[in-house]
Amino acid sequence: MAKNFITREQNYSQWYNDLVVRADMAETSDVRGCMIIKPYGYAVWEKMQQALDKMFKDTGHVNAYFPLFIPKSYLSKEAAHVEGFAKECAVVTHYRLKASEDGKSVEVDPDAKLEEELIVRPTSETIIWNSYKKWIQSYRDLPILINQWANVVRWEMRTRLFLRTAEFLWQEGHTAHATKAEAIFEAEKMLDVYAEFAEKFMAMPVIKGVKTPNERFAGALETYCIEALMQDGKALQAGTSHFLGQNFAKAFDVRFTTKEGNQELVWATSWGVSTRLMGALIMTHSDDNGLVLPPKLAPTHVVIVPIYKTEEEYKAVCDMGRKIKEDLEKFGLSVKLDDRDTHKPGWKFAEYEFKGVPLRIAIGPRDLENNSVEVARRDTLEKESISITDLPNKVVHLLERIQENLYTKAKDFQEENTHYANDFNEFKKLIKKGGFVYAHWDGTNETEDRIKEYTKATIRCIPLNNKQEPGKCILTGNPSLQRVLFAKAY
Amino acid sequence: MAKNFITREQNYSQWYNDLVVRADMAETSDVRGCMIIKPYGYAVWEKMQQALDKMFKDTGHVNAYFPLFIPKSYLSKEAAHVEGFAKECAVVTHYRLKASEDGKSVEVDPDAKLEEELIVRPTSETIIWNSYKKWIQSYRDLPILINQWANVVRWEMRTRLFLRTAEFLWQEGHTAHATKAEAIFEAEKMLDVYAEFAEKFMAMPVIKGVKTPNERFAGALETYCIEALMQDGKALQAGTSHFLGQNFAKAFDVRFTTKEGNQELVWATSWGVSTRLMGALIMTHSDDNGLVLPPKLAPTHVVIVPIYKTEEEYKAVCDMGRKIKEDLEKFGLSVKLDDRDTHKPGWKFAEYEFKGVPLRIAIGPRDLENNSVEVARRDTLEKESISITDLPNKVVHLLERIQENLYTKAKDFQEENTHYANDFNEFKKLIKKGGFVYAHWDGTNETEDRIKEYTKATIRCIPLNNKQEPGKCILTGNPSLQRVLFAKAY
Numbered sequence: 001m002a003k004n005f006i007t008r009e010q011n012y013s014q015w016y017n018d019l020v021v022r023a024d025m026a027e028t029s030d031v032r033g034c035m036i037i038k039p040y041g042y043a044v045w046e047k048m049q050q051a052l053d054k055m056f057k058d059t060g061h062v063n064a065y066f067p068l069f070i071p072k073s074y075l076s077k078e079a080a081h082v083e084g085f086a087k088e089c090a091v092v093t094h095y096r097l098k099a100s101e102d103g104k105s106v107e108v109d110p111d112a113k114l115e116e117e118l119i120v121r122p123t124s125e126t127i128i129w130n131s132y133k134k135w136i137q138s139y140r141d142l143p144i145l146i147n148q149w150a151n152v153v154r155w156e157m158r159t160r161l162f163l164r165t166a167e168f169l170w171q172e173g174h175t176a177h178a179t180k181a182e183a184i185f186e187a188e189k190m191l192d193v194y195a196e197f198a199e200k201f202m203a204m205p206v207i208k209g210v211k212t213p214n215e216r217f218a219g220a221l222e223t224y225c226i227e228a229l230m231q232d233g234k235a236l237q238a239g240t241s242h243f244l245g246q247n248f249a250k251a252f253d254v255r256f257t258t259k260e261g262n263q264e265l266v267w268a269t270s271w272g273v274s275t276r277l278m279g280a281l282i283m284t285h286s287d288d289n290g291l292v293l294p295p296k297l298a299p300t301h302v303v304i305v306p307i308y309k310t311e312e313e314y315k316a317v318c319d320m321g322r323k324i325k326e327d328l329e330k331f332g333l334s335v336k337l338d339d340r341d342t343h344k345p346g347w348k349f350a351e352y353e354f355k356g357v358p359l360r361i362a363i364g365p366r367d368l369e370n371n372s373v374e375v376a377r378r379d380t381l382e383k384e385s386i387s388i389t390d391l392p393n394k395v396v397h398l399l400e401r402i403q404e405n406l407y408t409k410a411k412d413f414q415e416e417n418t419h420y421a422n423d424f425n426e427f428k429k430l431i432k433k434g435g436f437v438y439a440h441w442d443g444t445n446e447t448e449d450r451i452k453e454y455t456k457a458t459i460r461c462i463p464l465n466n467k468q469e470p471g472k473c474i475l476t477g478n479p480s481l482q483r484v485l486f487a488k489a490y
Numbered sequence: 491m492a493k494n495f496i497t498r499e500q501n502y503s504q505w506y507n508d509l510v511v512r513a514d515m516a517e518t519s520d521v522r523g524c525m526i527i528k529p530y531g532y533a534v535w536e537k538m539q540q541a542l543d544k545m546f547k548d549t550g551h552v553n554a555y556f557p558l559f560i561p562k563s564y565l566s567k568e569a570a571h572v573e574g575f576a577k578e579c580a581v582v583t584h585y586r587l588k589a590s591e592d593g594k595s596v597e598v599d600p601d602a603k604l605e606e607e608l609i610v611r612p613t614s615e616t617i618i619w620n621s622y623k624k625w626i627q628s629y630r631d632l633p634i635l636i637n638q639w640a641n642v643v644r645w646e647m648r649t650r651l652f653l654r655t656a657e658f659l660w661q662e663g664h665t666a667h668a669t670k671a672e673a674i675f676e677a678e679k680m681l682d683v684y685a686e687f688a689e690k691f692m693a694m695p696v697i698k699g700v701k702t703p704n705e706r707f708a709g710a711l712e713t714y715c716i717e718a719l720m721q722d723g724k725a726l727q728a729g730t731s732h733f734l735g736q737n738f739a740k741a742f743d744v745r746f747t748t749k750e751g752n753q754e755l756v757w758a759t760s761w762g763v764s765t766r767l768m769g770a771l772i773m774t775h776s777d778d779n780g781l782v783l784p785p786k787l788a789p790t791h792v793v794i795v796p797i798y799k800t801e802e803e804y805k806a807v808c809d810m811g812r813k814i815k816e817d818l819e820k821f822g823l824s825v826k827l828d829d830r831d832t833h834k835p836g837w838k839f840a841e842y843e844f845k846g847v848p849l850r851i852a853i854g855p856r857d858l859e860n861n862s863v864e865v866a867r868r869d870t871l872e873k874e875s876i877s878i879t880d881l882p883n884k885v886v887h888l889l890e891r892i893q894e895n896l897y898t899k900a901k902d903f904q905e906e907n908t909h910y911a912n913d914f915n916e917f918k919k920l921i922k923k924g925g926f927v928y929a930h931w932d933g934t935n936e937t938e939d940r941i942k943e944y945t946k947a948t949i950r951c952i953p954l955n956n957k958q959e960p961g962k963c964i965l966t967g968n969p970s971l972q973r974v975l976f977a978k979a980y
Contacts, residue, residue: 029556029557029617029621030561030564030620031557031559031560031561031608031617034557034558034559035557036554036555036556036557036621037554037555038554039552039553039554039636042552042553042554042555043552043553045555046553062529062532062533063529063532063533063536064526064527064528064529064532065526065527065532065535065659066519066526067519067521067524067525067526067657068524068610068641068643068657069521069524069580069657070521071520071521072587072596072597072598073595074520075587075596076595076596082587082596086586086587086588086589086596087586087587087588088585088586089585089586089587090559090582090584090585090608091582091583091584091585091586091587091598092580092581092582092583092610093581093582093583093584093598094580094581094583095578095579095580095581095645096576096577096578096579096581096645097562097565097572097576097577097579097581097609098576098577099576105563105566106562106565106566106572106576107562108562108581108583108607117598118521118580119587120558120582120610127519127521130520131519131526140832146529150641151558151640151641153558155585155586167557167558167559169555342630
C-alpha cells in the first residue's frame with residue numbers, strides 16, 4: 001500500500017480523487033466545475049486520441065471544426081434536444097468589458113449586449129445540422145462522415161475529476177445518410193469501434209446495448225452505449241452512439257434529391273466519447289499502491305532506475321541504462337531513464353509505482369557483473385532477473401502479458417459481480433452489494449422510475465443480442481420478454 | 491486560370507476569400523465572426539499540428555489543458571493585460587435557460603446569474619499563472635515547460651476566414667523559469683522553432699525580429715515575432731513569442747525558493763501560433779488556378795486519374811493505378827486514386843489543380859503500352875512522362891523539388907519586394923507600391939503612430955541581428971541607429 005494513501009476499502013470515492021491528484025493526472029481549478037488536465041494525465045488522453053482518431057479514419061471519417069457558440073434559437077429548434085440541455089447551459093450575453101467608474105476593476109459593458117444570446121456548445125448537433133443544410137443537396141453529397149475533437153460545457157452541479165466536469169474534452173461524430181438502414185449501420189459500427197477501443201486499448205471489458213427511452217440522448221430515436229463495471233460495483237457509461245432518425249433534418253429542413261429525383265429528409269447519427277474515459281481507465285485497474293495503466297495507453301512503458309553507492313558505480317550503471325534505453329526504443333517503446341542524483345532509488349520506486357508505469361528496470365553494480373537486470377511488473381508487483389541480452393524481447397513480451405492480464409482481471413471481476421435477480425427482494429440485496437444485476441422489467445418508464453426511486457439502480461442497457469427469456473417484472477409482476485441490465489451508476 | 495474564378499490582379503481580397511471557400515478549406519458560419527474549418531482545411535491544420543507538436547516535444551515541452559473560462563477578477567490582475575483584452579471578450583453571465591412563458595421558445599433564466607462573470611479565454615496567461623502559483627515552491631519545480639492546444643475567442647469586429655476570426659484554434663506555450671536569462675533564451679528558442687516551421691514546412695520565408703513597445707503583447711516586456719510577406723505586398727505576423735518578465739508572477743504572487751534559500755519571483759514566457767497560419771500558407775503560394783500546397787503540409791501528395799474510353803480500358807488503368815498507389819504508399823506518401831466513373835478526367839484535373847494537390851498522375855491505355863505515366867506538377871504546371879519502373883524514386887524527388895521551389899519562389903518574391911527608403915516621400919511611394927520597407931525611425935511611439943496615420947504602414951519588427959547603421963528618422967529627422975522594417979499588414 002502506498003504511503004499516506006487511503007485504500008479503496010476505506011473510502012473508494014476519496015481513493016479515486018486522491019489518486020487522480022497525487023498521480024498528477026488532473027486537479028480541480030478555481031473555475032467552478034472545471035478541471036485542469038495535468039501533463040501526465042494529458043499524455044494518456046493524447047494516447048487515447050491517437051488510437052481513436054486512427055480508428056475513425058480507418059472507418060472513413062474525416063475531422064473538421066465547428067463554432068464553439070450556438071445561437072439560442074438554433075438550440076431551440078429540436079424540441080427534445082433543447083429540453084435535455086437547457087438547464088445546464090453556459091450563456092454568453094455580452095462581448096466587452098469596460099473599466100469600472102472608480103477605475104479599479106473591470107465590469108461588463110452594458111452597451112455590448114448581444115442581440116441574441118450564444119450558448120457555449122453542450123454538444124454540436126444543432127450548429128452542425130445548420131451547416132449540413134447548405135452542404136447537402138443531392139444523394140451524391142451523402143454520406144457525410146465527420147468527426148470533431150472539441151471542448152464542450154454542461155453546467156453540472158456536482159462534479160468529479162474526469163467523471164463529471166462542467167467543461168470536458170471529447171470527440172463528437174456527426175454523420176448524414178441517405179437511408180435509415182445506413183444510419184443505423186453507422187451508429188452500430190461506431191459502437192463497435194468504441195467497444196473495441198475499450199477492450200483492446202483500455203483493457204476494460206464492456207457490455208454493448210441500447211438505452212431505454214428514459215435514458216436516451218435528447219433528440220435520439222435509439223441510443224447505443226457501452227457500459228463498464230468499476231471496482232466499487234458501480235457501472236460507468238463509457239461511450240454512446242445515437243441513431244437520430246430524421247429529427248435534426250426536420251428541425252433544420254435538410255432534404256436531398258434521391259437518384260430517382262424525389263426530395264427526402266436526411267438520416268443522422270452522432271456518437272461521442274470524452275475525458276470521462278480517463279476516469280474509467282483509472283478506476284478499472286488502479287489499486288491501493290496507486291495508478292495502474294495498460295501498456296497501450298501508458299505514456300512511459302518502462303522506467304530505468306540506477307542503483308549505486310560510489311560515483312564510479314553511478315557512471316557504470318547509467319551508461320548501461322542509456323544503452324538499454326536505446327535498445328528498447330528501437331522496438332518502439334517509450335523509456336525513461338531516471339538518472340537524477342537528487343532522489344534515492346527507493347523514492348523513485350515509489351514514485352513510478354504510484355504513477356502506474358507498467359515496467360520498472362533496476363540496475364545495480366552486481367547486475368552489471370551478471371549481465372542482468374531486475375524487472376518489476378506494476379500489475380502483479382512481481383520481480384524477476386532478466387539477462388540483458390534477452391531484454392528487448394522479454395520486455396515486449398511482458399508488456400503484452402500485462403495488457404492481457406489487466407483485461408482478464410477486469411473481465412473476471414465483471415463476471416464475479418454480475419448477478420441474476422428473480423424477485424424484488426433479491427434484487428434489492430444484490431444492488432446493495434453492487435455490480436451488474438440482470439432482471440426482468442415490464443418495459444414501462446414508470447416501473448423504471450420507481451425501481452430507481454427505491455434502489456438508486458437504473459437500467460444501464462438492454463444488451464445487444466440479448467437472450468430472449470419470458471419472465472415477470474421484478475417490481476410489477478407484469479410479463480417481460482427478456483432480462484435487462486441494472487446497476488447503480490456514475 | 492481556373493474557370494469562373496477571379497484573379498489576384500482583379501481583386502486580391504476576393505480572390506483569397508473565394509479560394510478558401512471553393513477549395514473547401516473553410517467557410518463563414520452563421521455565428522458572427524466564427525468560421526467552420528472544413529475537412530480539407532482541417533487536414534492541413536492537422537499536418538501543421540503534428541509537425542509543431544513534435545518540435546515542441548523535441549525541445550522538452552509537454553501538453554496540458556486549462557479551463558476555457560477565466561473569472562473576470564483573474565483577467566484584471568495584470569493591468570496591461572486586461573487593458574489589451576477587455577474590449578474583445580465574450581462574457582458568460584448565466585448558466586441556465588428556461589422555457590418562455592408562452593412555452594414557444596427558451597430564454598435566459600434570470601435566477602441563474604453567475605456571481606462572478608466568466609470570460610471565454612482570449613489567451614490563458616491568467617488562468618495558468620493562477621495554477622503555477624500552486625505548482626511552484628522551489629527551484630526544483632522549475633522550469634515548467636507547458637503547451638496547450640485550444641480554442642480561444644477574441645471578439646473582432648472585422649473578420650476574415652483564418653486571418654482574423656472571433657474564435658480560432660491555436661497553441662499557447664506558457665513557461666516558468668528561475669532566471670531572466672533562461673526565460674529570454676526560451677522565448678528566443680521558440681521563435682526559432684516557429685521560423686524553422688514556417689520555412690521548412692510552410693515553405694514561407696520569414697523575418698525574425700522584436701516588436702516596438704507599441705505593438706507588444708499586453709503584459710510582455712519583449713515580443714518576438716516572425717513576419718512574412720504576402721503576394722499583395724502586405725505583411726502578415728505569423729507567430730509571436732513573449733518574454734513576460736515577472737509581470738504575471740507579480741500579479742499572481744508566484745515566488746520560489748532559490749538554491750540559496752531566498753524567495754524570488756518567477757520569470758515567464760508565452761508563445762503561440764494559430765489557424766492564422768492557414769491564411770498565410772494559402773496566400774503565400776496559391777495562384778489564379780487555385781490553391782498551391784507545399785508537399786510537407788498537403789493532405790494528399792499525389793492524385794492518380796485514370797483515362798479510358800472502354801470498360802476494358804477502365805479496368806486496366808485502374809488496376810495499374812492501384813498498383814502505383816500501393817508502391818508510392820510504401821514510401822510514406824499519401825496517394826488518392828480517383829476511380830469514380832461519375833466524373834470526367836477533365837473535371838478531375840481541374841478539381842485537384844484547384845485544391846493544390848502537389849502531383850497528378852494520369853494513366854491512359856497508351857501509357858500502359860509504354861510502361862509510363864504522365865506526371866504533372868501543381869507548382870509549375872509542367873508535365874513529363876515517367877517510366878513506371880522509376881516512378882516512386884522520381885515522385886519522392888519531385889515532391890522535394892516542389893517543396894524547395896515554393897520556398898525559393900516566395901523568397902525571391904520577398905527579396906524583390908523589400909526596399910530601402912531614405913526620406914518620407916520615397917517611403918510613401920514604396921509603401922503605396924507594397925512590400926517590406928526598411929527605414930530609419932527615431933524610436934518614439936509618437937513617430938510610429940504618425941507614420942501609421944499618414945501611410946497605414948506599421949513597424950512590423952526590429953529585425954534580430956539588425957545591421958547598426960546611423961541615420962535620420964524619415965519623419966522627424968531625429969537621429970536613428972538602425973533601420974526598422976515597415977509594411978502595411980494584415
